[in-house]
């Protein structure tokens with residue numbers, strides 16, 4: 001049944017204690033926690049729509065049908081990238097109740113100790129691993145795996161390490177596709193405890209009993225929709241925050257302006273406006289509201305309300321080469337997702353999904369390896385020395401993972417197509433901790449014009465140097481067990497990509513993203529380029545908070561949905577005066 005949501009007539013011109021912009025991954029946790037107190041009223045404005053038991057949102061491989069479909073996907077793209085020969089890179093993002101948690105690949109990974117402790121060292125008091133992990137645990141409803149899966153995935157699972165009472169199902173799946181422990185890469189059997197360099201099986205946000213994908217709206221809000229103090233309006237696109245700038249030291253948000261259908265409406269905020277519209281859209285909302293860099297706002301004729309030049313800077317995107325695949329031998333027993341292109345096979349697998357809860361359609365992405373630079377190449381010291389001057393201010397931690405390899409049972413790459421009856425695996429190579437920084441700024445006053453998203457890939461040459469070495473290392477894994485015995489031949493990009501020059505060309509031609517862009521509104525001291533303080537408040541405002549992965553000051557190697565949930569849980573405690 002479709003959830004009972006508000007109508008525009010029920011919210012227009014009304015006042016709510018908290019107005020939350022978007023029902024994305026962070027937005028739902030923020031809507032659910034404060035409304036536990038019946039005295040607090042919350043309105044959520046979400047640009048997309050509601051999903052009513054939609055198999056594309058419910059089923060584990062349903063995201064494949066969402067990618068590129070404008071009903072589900074915001075479909076951003078970067079500006080032409082100067083270091084990629086002008087190529088524009090498509091960036092997927094979820095739209096509608098649940099945001100990107102509906103379309104992500106469900107991997108559930110906790111951050112490393114050094115990564116979160118670094119945020120505190122950067123000037124964010126109280127933001128360290130020890131304090132932050134309990135907030136991630138709050139989101140978790142962990143399902144301890146059966147002995148068979150523990151053995152198969154070589155896991156150490158101590159249920160007390162995980163949260164049990166949270167809204168998001170976290171489990172190790174039957175449908176995991178795991179490489180065996182990889183020669184040359186150490187196995188990590190407890191990657192959730194603050195150190196995750198090595199190879200391991202990742203948990204995913206799946207309900208192992210129903211094989212349903214667990215997302216932010218379904219977990220946090222759907223069971224609480226009957227709360228009279230919670231209103232959600234879908235198809236409401238926020239244009240800007242309404243600001244009272246009568247006081248000179250800090251401005252106050254009085255409400256929000258949004259469109260719904262063909263009309264424009266306003267709604268009031270008694271206490272706060274909280275923006276959780278994601279790292280790509282939020283800078284736009286702030287800039288249209290007059291908060292940002294005068295050099296961006298003035299030429300567009302936008303009145304400056306808060307002079308905050310760091311809005312939309314510090315963007316960090318995990319770049320990836322996902323187009324390296326091998327045909328596997330028939331003896332490997334690996335069945336790849338390409339086979340789902342055969343309608344008869346697809347029907348068979350759909351039947352098995354619902355009747356036996358076992359199917360290729362229940363496959364989850366879970367075989368990951370995180371590697372430091374010196375693990376990948378014996379040139380690590382040379383590469384760091386070569387860039388010493390540029391890295392002076394921010395020397396890399398030699399043990400920190402900078403690179404990830406993700407194993408997938410599917411042919412990827414654009415050069416060669418899948419052959420009928422053949423099966424494939426691919427290794428995605430991810431530059432997880434880029435040194436290059438990009439920007440997200442408006443170029444027009446028109447709120448429907450997407451912001452200019454400049455990832456600035458390879459602006460820092462060290463990013464390309466790392467990609468090249470990691471590509472060579474990852475590709476060479478096919479010559480070692482356990483891959484050697486299953487790889488029949490390289491399908492993409494193919495062996496003519498051999499010299500360093502060809503490798504660089506291939507990386508640049510095929511460069512894409514793994515959609516973990518963060519940092520556009522960093523939590524840092526203002527004098528160091530910060531936009532929000534450690535309590536999520538936008539500098540120069542009394543009641544606007546940013547609560548999503550825009551605030552990440554320094555990218556993590558890990559996947560970011562755990563961070564989005566942890567951030568929102570922490571913000572909820574702050575809003576409720578508990579932290």
Ligand SMILES: Cc1cc2nc3c(=O)[nH]c(=O)nc-3n(C[C@H](O)[C@H](O)[C@H](O)COP(=O)(O)OP(=O)(O)OC[C@H]3O[C@@H](n4cnc5c(N)ncnc54)[C@H](O)[C@@H]3O)c2cc1C
Pocket residue numbers: 021022023024025026027045046047048092093094095096097098099100101103104105106107108109236237238239276277278279281285514515516548549550559560561562564
């Ligand atoms: C394809 C894909 C695969 C991924 N795989 C993984 C993975 O396996 N593991 C992992 O940990 N992370 C993964 N991620 C990343 C993870 O999903 C995100 O980091 C996280 O969901 C971001 O949450 P958020 O709250 O910042 O934004 P989102 O969840 O993206 O929410 C933003 C919301 O804002 C709404 N919105 C935008 N503009 C407006 C406006 N003007 N008015 C009103 N509403 C607006 C959007 O409709 C959307 O609902 C993946 C992401 C993608 C896209």
